[in-house]
Amino acid sequence: MPGYLNIHESDTRNLTSWGNYPVVESSVFMCNDEQEARSYILNEGTTIPRGNGRSYGDSALGKNVINLLQLNKFISFDDQSGILHCESGVLLEDIVRIFLPQGWFLRVTPGTKLITVGGAIASDIHGKNHHQAGCFSSNVLDFRLLLSDGTCITCAPDQNSEIFRATCGGMGLTGIILDSRIKLQQVTSRNILQQTIKSENLQSTFDLFDKHELEPYSVAWIDSLASEKNLGRCLFMKGDFACDGNLNYSPSKSLNIPFYFPVFCLNTMSVKAFNYLYYNKIRDNFIESTVSVDAFFYPLDAVNNWNRIYGRQGFTQYQFVLPKEKSFDGLREILIRIHRSGQGSFLAVLKLFGKENENYLSFPCEGYTLALDFKVSPGIFRLLEELDKIVLSCNGRIYLSKDVRMNTAMFRKGYEKLDGFLKIRKELRADAKFISLQSIRLQL
Numbered sequence: 001m002p003g004y005l006n007i008h009e010s011d012t013r014n015l016t017s018w019g020n021y022p023v024v025e026s027s028v029f030m031c032n033d034e035q036e037a038r039s040y041i042l043n044e045g046t047t048i049p050r051g052n053g054r055s056y057g058d059s060a061l062g063k064n065v066i067n068l069l070q071l072n073k074f075i076s077f078d079d080q081s082g083i084l085h086c087e088s089g090v091l092l093e094d095i096v097r098i099f100l101p102q103g104w105f106l107r108v109t110p111g112t113k114l115i116t117v118g119g120a121i122a123s124d125i126h127g128k129n130h131h132q133a134g135c136f137s138s139n140v141l142d143f144r145l146l147l148s149d150g151t152c153i154t155c156a157p158d159q160n161s162e163i164f165r166a167t168c169g170g171m172g173l174t175g176i177i178l179d180s181r182i183k184l185q186q187v188t189s190r191n192i193l194q195q196t197i198k199s200e201n202l203q204s205t206f207d208l209f210d211k212h213e214l215e216p217y218s219v220a221w222i223d224s225l226a227s228e229k230n231l232g233r234c235l236f237m238k239g240d241f242a243c244d245g246n247l248n249y250s251p252s253k254s255l256n257i258p259f260y261f262p263v264f265c266l267n268t269m270s271v272k273a274f275n276y277l278y279y280n281k282i283r284d285n286f287i288e289s290t291v292s293v294d295a296f297f298y299p300l301d302a303v304n305n306w307n308r309i310y311g312r313q314g315f316t317q318y319q320f321v322l323p324k325e326k327s328f329d330g331l332r333e334i335l336i337r338i339h340r341s342g343q344g345s346f347l348a349v350l351k352l353f354g355k356e357n358e359n360y361l362s363f364p365c366e367g368y369t370l371a372l373d374f375k376v377s378p379g380i381f382r383l384l385e386e387l388d389k390i391v392l393s394c395n396g397r398i399y400l401s402k403d404v405r406m407n408t409a410m411f412r413k414g415y416e417k418l419d420g421f422l423k424i425r426k427e428l429r430a431d432a433k434f435i436s437l438q439s440i441r442l443q444l
């Protein structure tokens with residue numbers, strides 16, 4: 001094929017995702033369009049699609065990687081229905097920048113806007129409104145998927161529906177999402193009316209979630225090093241779009257962390273001090289404020305490369321969900337275990353999930369999810385294995401998009417629809433083409 005060699009020039013480099021762990025040598029192919037993707041698929045061996053590398057672990061890592069960030073074109077927008085058709089490498093950041101001034105916003109958005117539409121579908125991401133709005137896939141009308149044999153099919157809830165269900169949350173293991181039609185929601189402001197409420201312990205944290213279950217957006221930051229009578233204390237935040245008609249949005253400016261912090265900077269004392277100061281940043285038990293969309297949904301994006309504060313050895317995020325009836329006891333046990341270990345987490349974010357969807361590997365089930373960041377260190381994986389046991393005993397599961405270490409037994413028990421997924425993956429012959437470090441580790 002003319003130009004074949006040029007087209008397939010891949011760049012071998014050390015690649016990592018957001019946790020900076022692991023770092024692997026990968027051959028990365030920067031794909032410019034659908035033709036190139038097809039030719040690459042047909043002529044190369046195994047590969048794994050990659051968006052913006054904001055997953056924490058090894059789901060977007062492999063020996064060969066196809067990077068889709070150049071598939072970044074908007075195709076059409078219907079300003080009556082709010083249906084946006086775009087390529088899969090478009091960043092949520094660009095959608096917000098272009099459409100918020102026109103009064104449109106994502107229906108489901110994660111805690112960073114620096115991810116692609118393809119990555120949002122492949123992880124079937126959730127936001128602060130899962131209890132009301134479900135996962136990203138509930139607003140996906142359809143997408144085009146490039147399969148291992150180079151053919152392209154359209155998948156929707158009522159068209160190739162099994163493949164749709166396997167691809168939403170399927171971590172890039174069914175094929176390459178080329179473009180998608182997603183539904184945006186109409187909003188009245190670039191501002192959010194936010195209320196922050198302090199809770200003193202886990203029971204009052206749960207009471208707050210119960211009391212505000214009908215609010216569209218809620219999240220709690222938990223002080224993971226508090227203990228005894230303060231165990232599970234939090235800052236609970238809820239909010240909704242203001243009605244001030246102010247759509248004058250421009251993205252917030254970001255600070256930058258220019259280098260990796262030395263190892264000694266982050267230790268139990270600094271985490272404890274941070275947690276103490278953060279919890280006490282509000283003096284009253286309740287404050288109301290008007291904040292920008294960026295401050296409410298994407299506070300971490302305010303600091304570029306914040307992952308470098310964990311040093312060169314990297315970090316991992318442990319995110320699990322526990323079914324509602326087991327959430328309180330399970331979370332209590334996990335927080336006690338973390339406190340005893342002395343390995344606190346800066347970031348300990350608790351959210352409420354609504355009903356589980358039908359997708360084979362989507363993470364959320366009805367209950368509570370906690371996400372904790374830990375620096376990679378000699379003892380950390382042992383601690384996480386102990387936490388796994390608690391999660392399993394509560395019939396919970398771990399989020400694939402954050403995972404870098406779970407074993408197959410944990411995975412199989414957590415994801416009871418796995419066999420259906422594996423069947424589809426085999427039928428599509430995707431198991432011989434789309435392979436990540438994670439899929440090898442989990443025997444997917």
Ligand SMILES: Cc1cc2nc3c(=O)[nH]c(=O)nc-3n(C[C@H](O)[C@H](O)[C@H](O)COP(=O)(O)OP(=O)(O)OC[C@H]3O[C@@H](n4cnc5c(N)ncnc54)[C@H](O)[C@@H]3O)c2cc1C
Nearest residue numbers: 051052053054055110111116118119122125126171172177
């Ligand atoms: C600060 C921060 C906050 C976050 N908050 C949340 C949150 O609140 N909720 C949540 O759910 N997640 C959250 N995440 C995780 C993030 O949203 C997901 O990992 C998302 O998938 C990353 O998208 P990406 O474009 O960077 O994809 P990558 O990290 O590059 O890839 C992620 C997965 O998607 C697959 N993939 C990517 N593009 C395609 C494609 N075109 N076709 C097929 N497969 C593809 C990859 O193979 C891989 O398995 C957060 C991450 C960060 C860094």
